[in-house]
Amino acid sequence: MTGQLTPAGPARAPARDGQFDHLRLEGVCRRFGDRLVLDGLDLHIAGGEFVALLGPSGCGKSTALNCLAGLLPLSGGSIWLDDRRVDTLPPERRGFGMVFQNYALFPHMSVRRNVGFGLRMRGVARVRARERVDEALRLVQLTQYADRLPGQLSGGQQQRVAIARAIVVEPPLVLMDEPLSNLDAALRLDMRTEIRRLHQSLGLTTVYVTHDQEEALSLADRLVVLREGVVQQIGTPEELYRSPANPYVAGFMGYRNLLPMSVVRGEGGYATARGDGIELTGTAAGTEPGRDGEGIVAIRPEDFVVGQPPTGEDNRLDVVIEVVEYHGRELSVQARLPSGQALRLRTPERVARGETVSVWVPRGRVLVFAADPS
Structure with missing residues (x-):
């Protein structure tokens, strides 16, 4: 394994409430029966950084994301937000935002109610919740679609609803699992720009899973290339593009x-x-x-x-x-x-x-x- 574990520090927007200095994964492992699918992942992520986990299907990247989210318990290791250990907390107490590949919207709820769902679950006052939903819809440029149902929207619009729902709760960390894989080529390019714009303007900390090296290079401050649960290289897009550590990483870098x-x-x-x-x-x-x-x-x-x-x-x-x-x-x-x-x-x-x-x-x-x- 090669690469720096502590980032140099990308240019970031001012920190928001609930932001942290560092997220640390220390020796994170996950087994399914006798099969080790994530093997001793060590990774330090700075607050405000955009990190992409890159690799083919089965390499452990989505498993790592689900361990971060609390959807899978760890088989070993620990996860920390600054000095607070979070891998022992249930998903709802971690407060992370999640954007799924299949959008996971409620088909019977309007765009506004989908975006505000997490705020209602947290008991946010109605007036304040409406203000935050309006702001989230404005950020993803969907204000005029607030009263429509998801089935009345295009794929790109539905994905923007999912992103708005993730950011409206002002999470310390946003987790994105192949969020663009169901979109056509032109929409993927548009949404890449949109995700990067939101990340930079809101000062988000983002962990993004993808198998697409072009997507990872264009979005991330740093890349983590995984193979069968083991980190192959960690570095900036330029570092990995210019100096891949081994033939496997080279294959992903073109x-x-x-x-x-x-x-x-x-x-x-x-x-x-x-x-x-x-x-x-x-x-x-x-x-x-x-x-x-x-x-x-x-x-x-x-x-x-x-x-x-x-x-x-x-x-x-x-x-x-x-x-x-x-x-x-x-x-x-x-x-x-x-x-x-x-x-x-x-x-x-x-x-x-x-x-x-x-x-x-x-x-x-x-x-x-x-x-x-x-």
């Missing part, structure tokens, strides 16, 4: 080409790998080469250059074009090496299926890792 090769030498921060009739030189990343010099070479599709003469230090590969997808200004291409290994490329150059072309990639855009031991 390195779609992960080539098993043998590392044969390294000097000056570079390493050279060979395999299946090709040789590639790149930045030596992560740990030293594994047993028998096994390694993984990682390259992003957009870092290949098609049809350009080498500069003297660029890596050259000859490939056959198999699949071409039109993406406007550039093409997304699947090609194949003579060995049969597939490569993914993105290029503005026009290429055709069946064509043999030379592609180059600068050594500074190639990462050479030790083989993933798992």
Whole structure:
């Protein structure tokens, strides 16, 4: 595991009532029977920070969120808000806001009554509750829909109702579990901006679960990449994008080409790998080469250059074009090496299926890792 556990501190709005300095997860574990699905999670989150838990289905990210919310008891470890331990409290006493993937709105209640539900459960005076609901609806730009039922709203509007319901109780922490996964592509982009705007303007502390690396990079102050319940790397979006700790993290940071090769030498921060009739030189990343010099070479599709003469230090590969997808200004291409290994490329150059072309990639855009031991 790599990464800093204490954040540098993002720029934040002034703290609101009920805000805290730090949320701490210390050795948090969760078992389902004999299966350990969350293994010793240590994480410090500053008040006002936006942290995204990133990984594929089954990696433990939603389990971590549900442990935070109190929906799942811990099998080990503890959770603290400053000096107050909260993992021993039931969900309603933690006071956290939660936004679910499926919105979880009451279909028979108006937008206003859905948003105000938590305030009614807390016994907030009617006049004060109405003021807070009006403000929450204004923040999510749904004032004109206050008297409609959820079924009369679009998916994006329903998700904004869910967000308003979470923030109206002025929680110390907002937990979001894949909140955009049911929306179409255009709405996802709009809602990403909306969530970030609300986070910054209200000084919220947010823990956000997603499997979408682009979503995580655009929203979060820090990312936590999980694999089978174990943290792989913690850091800012830029840190993880530029310096993934291992091939698994690299795969989530856009390195779609992960080539098993043998590392044969390294000097000056570079390493050279060979395999299946090709040789590639790149930045030596992560740990030293594994047993028998096994390694993984990682390259992003957009870092290949098609049809350009080498500069003297660029890596050259000859490939056959198999699949071409039109993406406007550039093409997304699947090609194949003579060995049969597939490569993914993105290029503005026009290429055709069946064509043999030379592609180059600068050594500074190639990462050479030790083989993933798992």
